[in-house]
């Protein structure tokens with residue numbers, strides 16, 4: 382892949398490196414970032430692992446070196462590496478870094494780095510990091526492998542999405558050879574649920590509305606639901622995925638009341654391109670999973686009306 386060698390040369394020359402991933406990080410963001418950490422430590426680099434979100438999602442607290450992640454940028458450093466982040470603003474920082482390497486797999490990536498290593502065919506950013514390591518003969522230790530494997534599991538919906546191919550399973554197998562216990566990762570990710578999240582699901586599912594011959598589903602999460610159930614933002618993460626599972630839904634849309642406005646999460650099942658819709662409203666993402674935040678005077682019914690035409694057009698696709 383273009384940029385692998387150039388990026389490694391830049392890393393070799395750097396002394397203090399900042400790793401950073403997108404705000405409201407998911408498993409791929411933190412997993413890719415923390416997967417790189419042991420590699421750089423072994424190269425005797427000074428490394429600061431940053432994410433501007435506080436608190437971090439605690440379902441990822443089992444990732445090795447999770448406790449090293451800080452929301453503070455160091456005063457000085459010579460290289461920044463970003464992970465899984467489609468645009469500069471989603472890093473949550475103001476200042477321009479002295480030099481930036483951008484590792485990602487979002488089609489909509491704006492190539493904001495000095496070196497951009499974007500592979501939209503990769504199932505996860507961690508797959509890009511894995512390929513980077515292989516290309517440069519870098520050893521992956523158990524701590525790295527747990528992080529990279531977790532990123533792969535979370536970004537492929539547990540190996541269910543169409544991004545899953547022979548390379549994904551080869552990487553998974555290699556991670557297992559590096560010491561990952563898949564049952565441990567699964568238990569950490571999926572068997573530590575919170576009651577507040579289930580209570581929130583019950584309320585959110587009650588709002589599901591179908592349109593376009595059942596091809597589109599909306600689900601709402603209000604601030605009030607969050608307060609009543611004691612749920613937190615990350616409790617809303619997978620709601621839209623389970624709504625997409627309804628037959629014959631092709632696109633599921635979650636609308637969530639946030640401080641900054643209305644957060645949209647879009648998912649498609651087989652053929653619709655939801656990243657196009659997200660980009661139109663100032664967001665981005667992938668063909669099957671994308672999001673945006675609508676700032677300003679909006680309410681749920683207004684947003685639904687506004688999206689209807691785009692959604693109607695998008696679900697015209699056929700498998």
Ligand code: 5GP
Nearest residue numbers: 467646647664665666667670671672673674
């Ligand atoms: P989610 O709906 O889970 O927040 O996000 C789904 C996908 O869309 C993720 O890959 C995420 O990075 C991307 N995404 C979500 N919100 C935004 C946004 O506001 N801007 C951009 N550029 N991408 C987003």
Ligand code: MN
Nearest residue numbers: 409465506536
């Ligand atoms: Mn990702």
